Structure formats: C-alpha cells, structure tokens
Amino acid sequence: MFFLRSNYGHPEFRRGALDSMSAAPGLAAWGLMTGVAMMKSGMSTLEALLMSVIVFAGSSQLAAMPLLAAGAPMWVVLATGFCVNLRFVVFSAHLRPYVMHLPLLQRLATGYLTTDLSYVLFTSRYPNHGGDAGQLRAQQAYLMGNCGVNWVGWVGSSVLGVALANFIPAEWGLGFAGILALLGILFSLASSRLRLVSAGVAGAAAVAAFALPFKLNILVAIAAAVALCLTLEKS
Amino acid sequence: MTPDNDPWTIVIIMGLAGVTVLTRSFFFISSKAWTLPRWAQRGLQYAPIAALAAVIAPEMVMTQGHFISTWHDARLFAVAAGALWFFWRKGAGQAVLGTIVVGMAVYLPLHLALGW
Numbered sequence: 001m002f003f004l005r006s007n008y009g010h011p012e013f014r015r016g017a018l019d020s021m022s023a024a025p026g027l028a029a030w031g032l033m034t035g036v037a038m039m040k041s042g043m044s045t046l047e048a049l050l051m052s053v054i055v056f057a058g059s060s061q062l063a064a065m066p067l068l069a070a071g072a073p074m075w076v077v078l079a080t081g082f083c084v085n086l087r088f089v090v091f092s093a094h095l096r097p098y099v100m101h102l103p104l105l106q107r108l109a110t111g112y113l114t115t116d117l118s119y120v121l122f123t124s125r126y127p128n129h130g131g132d133a134g135q136l137r138a139q140q141a142y143l144m145g146n147c148g149v150n151w152v153g154w155v156g157s158s159v160l161g162v163a164l165a166n167f168i169p170a171e172w173g174l175g176f177a178g179i180l181a182l183l184g185i186l187f188s189l190a191s192s193r194l195r196l197v198s199a200g201v202a203g204a205a206a207v208a209a210f211a212l213p214f215k216l217n218i219l220v221a222i223a224a225a226v227a228l229c230l231t232l233e234k235s
Numbered sequence: 236m237t238p239d240n241d242p243w244t245i246v247i248i249m250g251l252a253g254v255t256v257l258t259r260s261f262f263f264i265s266s267k268a269w270t271l272p273r274w275a276q277r278g279l280q281y282a283p284i285a286a287l288a289a290v291i292a293p294e295m296v297m298t299q300g301h302f303i304s305t306w307h308d309a310r311l312f313a314v315a316a317g318a319l320w321f322f323w324r325k326g327a328g329q330a331v332l333g334t335i336v337v338g339m340a341v342y343l344p345l346h347l348a349l350g351w
Binding site (some may be wrong): 023026046085088089096108114172182229230 | 256259286329331
C-alpha cells in the first residue's frame with residue numbers, strides 16, 4: 001500500500017506519483033463535480049462524505065445516486081454497481097501476475113485502489129510482469145505511487161465538492177476536465193496502428209451500444225476491440 | 236437543510252465499497268495457480284486503450300443517451316483543441332496536462348457564454 005515503507009521508499013513510487021499528477025487536475029475536477037452531484041441527488045452530508053471516502057469508483061457512484069434517491073432495494077444498487085464495474089474484473093485478470101506474490105490482504109487493497117487511470121498508466125510502463133523479486137517490488141511501488149496520488153486527489157476533491165455543492169452549479173460542466181484527462185492518456189497510449197484501431201472500435205461500439213443497461217456498453221466495446229485486434233494481428 | 240441520515244443508505248454505501256474491492260480484485264482472490272491462455276494475454280494489451288475510449292467516447296458525442304445532432308457543442312471543439320495541443324507538444328512533457336488546460340480553455344467560454 002502507499003503507506004508501506006517498501007513502496008514509498010522506492011524510487012519508482014515517485015515516478016508513479018509524477019505520472020498520475022499530469023492527469024490529476026482533470027480527475028480532481030471530475031471528483032469535485034461528483035461531490036456536487038451526490039449532494040444534489042438528495043444524500044445527507046454524512047452519506048455523501050462516506051461515499052466519497054470509501055466507494056472510490058466514480059462511475060458506480062454516479063449510477064447508484066438515482067437508485068438511492070428512488071429508494072431502490074439494496075441488491076439492485078449493489079448489482080448495478082457490480083455491472084458498472086465489470087471492466088475492472090477484466091483488468092484484474094490482466095494484473096493478476098503482477099500481484100500474486102503479495103499476501104491476500106495486500107492484493108485486495110491493491111485491487112481496491114487501482115482505478116482505470118492507474119491500470120492504464122501501470123500497464124503502459126510495465127507491459128510485462130516482473131521476473132524477479134526486485135522487479136516486482138519496483139512495479140508495486142510504481143503502482144502505489146500512482147494510486148496514492150489518485151486516492152488523495154479523488155477523495156480530497158469529492159469532499160470539497162460536497163462542501164461547496166451550493167456554490168458550484170453542475171451546469172458549468174467542470175467535470176468535462178476529467179474526460180479531457182482520460183483523452184490525453186489515451187493519446188499517449190496510441191503508440192501503434194492496432195492500438196489506434198482498438199480505440200476507434202471501442203469508442204464507436206460504446207456509443208452504438210449505449211442503450212444497454214448497467215454501462216455494459218463499455219464491456220461490449222472492450223470485447224469487440226480486443227477481438228478485432230487479435231484477428232487483424234494474425235492476418 | 237440537508238436530509239437526515241438514513242442508516243439503510245449507509246449500509247448500502249458500505250456494500251458499494253465492498254463491490255469496488257470485489258470487482259477490482261476479482262481474479263486476485265483465489266491463489267490457485269492458473270495462467271491466462273496465450274491469445275488472451277496478447278489480447279489484453281489492447282484492453283487499456285479500448286477501456287479508455289469506451290468510457291470517454293459517449294461523454295464526448297452523446298447527450299441524454301442520444302448521438303448529438305448539432306456541431307454547436309462545446310465538447311467537440313474542446314476535444315479538437317486538446318488533441319491539437321497534445322500532438323503538437325507530444326514528447327515535450329506535460330502534454331496530458333496541456334490537453335486538459337487547453338481543452339477547458341476552449342470548452343468553458345463556448346459552454347458558458349454561448350450555451351453550446
């Protein structure tokens with residue numbers, strides 16, 4: 001975890017923190033507007049603060065808000081959160097070899113902290129998992145530096161949004177900065193023709209399949225892009 | 236002014252935090268040895284960029300679940316400006332930060348002053 005000495009004492013920790021800082025202003029604006037949205041949806045201050053601090057998943061928070069406001073049963077809210085988060089199940093399959101050397105509790109905490117942004121930056125810096133203990137330590141340190149900045153930025157900005165909810169109208173659209181941050185990261189990943197194809201196919205599929213419930217369009221888009229790229233790779 | 240705390244809502248929020256742990260660590264939980272098939276390992280290298288594109292594309296070109304029908308949308312101009320900046324400054328460091336700043340510098344005036 002980012003508070004373990006083996007991580008924050010490692011030079012890769014700093015590198016991971018710096019890499020996520022370039023996107024941090026965008027994600028902070030997004031966190032801010034998520035905090036505002038929670039208060040506007042009718043949650044109490046305590047509920048909104050608790051959600052900011054412990055749920056740590058913007059898309060499932062946004063999906064849960066209207067359900068909570070409508071008094072939906074617990075299983076409906078949790079099942080919706082699970083479906084909206086399904087892409088992380090795919091990411092966890094990818095990240096498994098990088099974390100299996102850790103004890104269970106640390107693996108769970110690592111997973112918990114690894115958002116879209118950290119997953120993307122981490123796999124871009126380390127396309128292959130480490131072969132020896134030193135490499136695995138460096139990778140974990142990088143990931144935790146990255147996640148640490150994200151966690152502090154997300155929680156801090158959401159709490160600020162909860163506090164300033166009456167002063168920041170949602171109509172300003174400040175949350176769009178979060179989309180621009182992810183767009184910049186996407187550009188920096190577009191290092192090969194097939195990756196560009198992957199992005200184009202996934203973007204188009206996510207728009208075309210938008211009507212699917214539970215944000216399943218994202219999962220469908222990833223599957224379509226990966227399948228097409230594998231086919232093109234062979235030919 | 237703010238609504239009362241509802242204990243049941245608080246339980247659900249804790250449950251959602253559990254869902255975050257469960258989904259993000261899904262394949263970390265069992266320590267039984269297994270590896271992904273080779274094709275899946277190769278395929279996963281295309282997953283990160285696909286996931287990003289899938290998350291952001293609808294936010295750039297859709298409103299209320301429908302494809303936008305007008306060019307008068309501040310987001311399109313912000314994305315174009317951000318993209319131009321990124322590819323102009325590529326490799327100069329902080330290109331991502333520049334994408335955010337330039338994009339918002341285009342987005343906010345169009346959105347707030349013109350209502351696009």
